[in-house]
Amino acid sequence: MNIPQDVLFDESHEWVRRESEDTVTVGISDYAQDQLGDVVFVELPTAGSAVTKGDQVAVIESVKTASDIYTPVSGTIVEVNGSLEVTPEQINEAPYQGGWIFRVKMSDPTELDALLGGDAYQALTEGE
């Protein structure tokens, strides 16, 4: 399983990469995409919408199921990965790169402190 060192994780399997002082990119982990199976559709959030940590903001539909995606931080959605509408399989192929889902301008960067590092996340998935 691929766990890059430059990202943090939420217990609901989203990853967060800090892009600048107040902006993060969010996607789902390699473990999560493997559990879902082939992704066939992504319902993206609306850019510009205000969100609170834990809000359901997107839905990933795979051949097996449909799963809610929650934002790991509060703030404003500033960008969404529109290319997923055409090639949702990027989530399977490159979950930490081309498969990113949305970017948030954080209202409270200290929320990042509550997220898991790579080792803790690996321990979490091994426990499941």
Next chain:
Amino acid sequence: MHYLPHTPEDVARALKLIGAPSIDALFEDIPAELRDPDMQVAPGLSEAELMAHLRQLAARNEDRGADFLGGGVRRHFMPSVTSHLAMQSEFVTAYTPYQPEVAQGILQATFEYQTMMSELTGLPVSNASMYDGASAVAEAALLAVRQTGREQVVVSRGVHPETREVLQTYLSPLGIELTTIDLDRLTTPVPAEDDLAAAACVIAQQPNYLGYLEPMQQLSDASHAAGALFVAAVDPLSLAVLAAPGDYGADVAVGDGQTVGNPANFGGPAFGFMVVKEALVRQFPGRVVGQTTDVDGKRAFVLTLQAREQHIRRSKAKSNICSNHQLTALMAAINLAALGPQGLRDLAVGSVQRAHQLADTLTQAGFEPLTSARFFNEFVLPVAVEPATLRRELARRGVQAGVAAGQEYGLGHAVVLAATESTTDADIQQLVSGLRSLEAAAMETADA
């Protein structure tokens, strides 16, 4: 054979576990007189006695006579092959299969049905059918609310009054506002863009409840200009001669399918249908059968887009519709296949011709049917007496007169008369003479 699989030992063990002395003790909260009421059921009959009794009851059925009832349900010709095939026990006894792909025959038949509805409506994606036209309209409204994020639904008063009641029932608990556009005499005026600013969708019916043709293209354009969806509630038979919802840009076509392949069934059951643009498939309620290939590359049928549905999405499913009206929808598919495109056109054209012949004959006889707007196979006839009285009196003369147009249309005493390809010259004459004798009777009463 026992219908209940529990042995006395099972029952004793279960009662001991929950600490109840007996099964009866579990029902103590129900008053004793309700627990085992005297049902006053007659003793059983032998087969011969039962058959005699049923024949007696059947003999009380009256001939339907000259039939001008409409209001959403009409008797159209159905080739005898339709009911013969649809009543095969393989179809009649089959329930929605819970492991659907094992029943390839049902899925293929449903796929054929969907294909026909798609061709009729000019829209690409049909579901496997719904319960009835009214709930299909309500589901279309909910789809529009989900898709647009807006919480107002605008409906034309030309939509069947009962359908609008069902719509209200679905929408009010969800806090969705329902706004009605009044008719401008017989048809729906095109709303201003500002009036639709908060609308998730506009719903209009073609032909409308009174029978007249709505300006669907203009209503569709006005809806889209305001960012709302346009929902066309249509009589599927009319699509053999009228523009298809896809032609005028409707996002959703819904309706009751009875006219293309079910008997009147005393007003139901029939089936609802829903067909949508491809962009709406993920908000689409109901089951959808798709065509694919199996591991050997052979054609196969599967339920598709299931991630919208309850068994996967639970409380977040797009709709709680996870079933359909399989048999009545299948019957329509058989009927449409038996009629073919030309046969369906013949029924539609025949209905239009007979309805216009009826209107002309009434006009020549001195009555004043409302013909200022174009109509398909129903129109309004203002009458001198209460519609209920008219219906009762004409029924005594062997004529089933139309449904009341209702005070809500501001037309006074009026009925909607329907004709089909099966309406005969004799039926029309019988109606005219029935109306005349009623009129004469009314005048006598007035003179006295």
